[in-house]
Amino acid sequence: KAEDAKATVDDAKLIQANVGKLGDLFPAGSITPESRAKPEIWTNMDDFKAKLAATQKEAATLVALSEKGDLAAIKAQVPVTINACNACHNTYRGPAKQ
Numbered sequence: 562k563a564e565d566a567k568a569t570v571d572d573a574k575l576i577q578a579n580v581g582k583l584g585d586l587f588p589a590g591s592i593t594p595e596s597r598a599k600p601e602i603w604t605n606m607d608d609f610k611a612k613l614a615a616t617q618k619e620a621a622t623l624v625a626l627s628e629k630g631d632l633a634a635i636k637a638q639v640p641v642t643i644n645a646c647n648a649c650h651n652t653y654r655g656p657a658k659q
Contacts, residue, residue, distance in 0.1 A: 569635055573627040576642070577620040584613055597655045605653075612649040619645040 587602050587609070602609045619642040626634045 569627040573624040577624050580620045602653045616645040
């Protein structure tokens with residue numbers, strides 16, 4: 562239903578806002594023992610930034626589709642957005658700390 566699609570706008574905007582903050586979270590030398598960030602972020606910064614830009618693009622697409630209210634398009638975009646997030650996580654995030 563269109564109402565269900567419209568209800569995703571706030572969630573999509575929250576995802577987009579959070580993804581937009583990620584670029585500021587990894588300045589040089591910011592790794593700590595508690596962090597799950599891998600050192601490869603800083604040795605492959607261009608790739609990290611490219612993956613982040615791809616995630617930002619997919620999050621923006623999710624917002625745009627949510628604002629249009631096309632539930633089928635939103636459902637198709639969600640895994641694309643998740644895959645963009647995972648591309649970075651799989652490369653640059655280590656396992657959970659015990």
